[in-house]
Amino acid sequence: MQLTISDVFKRFGSIEALRGVNFDAEPGEFFALLGPSGAGKTTLLRIIAGIEQADRGRVLLDGRDVADIPVRARDTAMVFQTFALYPHLSTFENLAYPLREARIGSNEVKKRVGEIAEMLRLSHALSRKPGTLSGGEQQRCAIGRALIRRPRLLLLDEPLTNLDAKLRHDTRAEFKRLHRELRDTTIIYATPDQLEALSMGRRIGVLREGRIVQIGAPQRLYTEPLDEFVASLVGDPPINLIAATLADVGGNRTLQLPFVDIDAAPWEATLSQYPSGARFMVGVRPQAIAPAADAGEAAPGPEFPARVFLTEPLGDVTILNIVAGADQRLKMVLPQERAYGIAKDASFDCTLRNDEICLFAQETGMAIRRNWASPTT
Ligand SMILES: Nc1ncnc2c1ncn2[C@@H]1O[C@H](COP(=O)(O)OP(=O)(O)OP(=O)(O)O)[C@@H](O)[C@H]1O
Ligand SMILES: [Mg+2]
Structure with a gap:
């Protein structure tokens, strides 16, 4: 189903929960809505589902205004942030509930529940009540209940938030599989977790204080964030943000960081409007800093001395906190x-990978485009 959100506003008393939201999701697309707590994710999903009314703006499903479509004909299902199963009903009956409501015959109910239970790996638990299911099984049961009527638009509100790390990992993979199997079901997946958004979304819309600040493919958000907020939200550990001043050093425009100077030429198309002395924030991903000895021939950047003050070994990688x-x-x-072998107080020279540096205007936090930056986002 094609979904169009056009200039949606929603206010609760003095709180402006949504302040002009616009985006489209294509039929069959997995669209992630990424934003911190309070950004407006649930409010937006509830408006898309037709549970809540927008103050202004429109929600179109396949080009028709959702307000004009009777609830039962919307082909939309939502899995709520706090999913509620019926505690007195078995898994089978929980899954069957929407079909029974729609007065579907019991043979068909049996068949459809069997299929969905198989798909979500719940077949072993059909006779049990929710209280005896694991968290992940309960979650899958809630998702199954949403899927059983074969919605063409599926709204998922932080569906993994209540699961432990291992289960989250498995369920992320399961969602991707599910999405492939459902083919043309459009999925809108709201989450505050950048890893979930990046790993599952074909595109991600970043929601901040009721507005979408950037929409793009995961890689795009990572390499070309439109502002400091997106840069900080996407990537783990978070991007390093360093204050810098534009200067003229021997006729070369240079960004002076507290510990190193970098050539400003890659941004000169935009920076030419700024005088020397203008202030910026430089964003450097933790992955874009390397010991100078390792840099080799690939894009050698400026070097600077560093000292380790804390190491965080995570198994496959180690985070070094350096000065x-x-x-x-x-x-x-x-x-x-x-x-x-690198321990606290170790000292060595480091380099920054030049082509992975982001630059932001200090006052607005907006990205300064590179000379070669892609034309639109
Ligand atoms: N019924 C309501 N009455 C008053 N304020 C509300 C109501 N629903 C939401 N809000 C406010 O609107 C803003 C957006 O809330 P929303 O639940 O959409 O955020 P969210 O992005 O889903 O956050 P979370 O990640 O914590 O679930 C918040 O400031 C919230 O307090
Ligand atoms: Mg929410």
């Missing part, structure tokens, strides 16, 4: 085998 130059704290990430 660059005199007192700039940064995080960098190294593969575990490379970090082996």
